[in-house]
Amino acid sequence: MLTFEEKLSIINSFPELVRKDISMGRVNFHYEKSALDKKIVVHNLHPNGNGFVYTRNIGDFETDHKGMTNIRDYSESALRDIIKQAIKSLSPSENAEVIPDDERWINTNEQTLLLTYEDGLWNVYAGQNLDGSFHSYKQATQFLDEEGFQRG
Template identity: 60%
Template sequence: MLTFEEKLAIIESFPELQRHDVSLGRINFHFEESVMDKKIVVYRLHPNGNGFVYAEQINDNYPIDSKGMVNIRDFTEKELRKVIKQSIDSLSESELIEETWINSENQTLMLTNDYNAWNIYAGDDLDGTHATYKAAADYLHQEGFKRLE
C-alpha cells in the first residue's frame, strides 16, 4: 500500500488539479475545468492512506459508492495514476460517445452520452435515460446485452 506522502506526490503531479485542505488533515483535489457540475476528483485523502477518486463516469468496473467514488486505499502507483487520469478525462469529455450493444438474439441498442445523461436508443426510440455510464451499462448487462468491441 502506498503511504499518504506517496499518494499525495502522485496526485500533486497532475497540474490540472487544485488542492483544497479540509478538516482532520484530509485533502480534496478539484478539477476546476470540469464540463460537469462535479469538480472533486480526489476526495478526503487522509493521512492514514485512505481516500477516494471520482469514478462514476469511467467505463471500467470500479466498485463505486453512492457518491460515485472508488476507494484508493490499496491502489498501486500505476492504478492510482490511471484512475485519476480517467476521472479527469471523464470530467473533460464533451464529445459525443456512441456504443452499440447487442444481445443473444442479435437485437441492438445504442448507448450515447447527451448533455451529461446516458441515453439508450432502440432505433430512433428512446428506451431509457440514466445519470451515469455505469448505471446505463448495468441496466444493459441486466437485460442481457454486451458492448460490441
C-alpha cells in the same frame, strides 16, 4: 499500500489539480477546468491512506452512490491511471461523452427500457419493474445491446 505522503506526491504531479485542505487532515483535489458541475477528482484523501477518486463516467470501477472509487490499496501506477481517466472524463473535450442519469432504450418492437444510475448501480427498468442491475455503464449497455435495444 501507498502512504498518505506517497499518494499526495503522486496526486501533486498532476498540475491540472488544485489542492483543497479540508477537516481532520483530509485533502480534496479539484479539477477547476471541469466541463461539468463536478470538480472534485480526489475526495477525502485521509492521513491513514484512505481516499476516493471520481469514476462515475469511466470504466468498470466499483463506485459508491456518489460515483467514487476507493483508492486505499492502489499501487502507484494504478493511482496515476485512475486519476488520468478521472480528469479526462471531466475535461471539456470529453463533455460530449458524458453519461446522463437516465437513458431510454428501444427495440424494433417499440418496447422501451429505461437505464438509470441509482445508488452506485446502473439499473434497467421495464416500466416500474427492475430488469437488471450492473456495476458499470459499459456492462449495462452491453446487456441492452445483446437484448436488441438501442438508445432512443
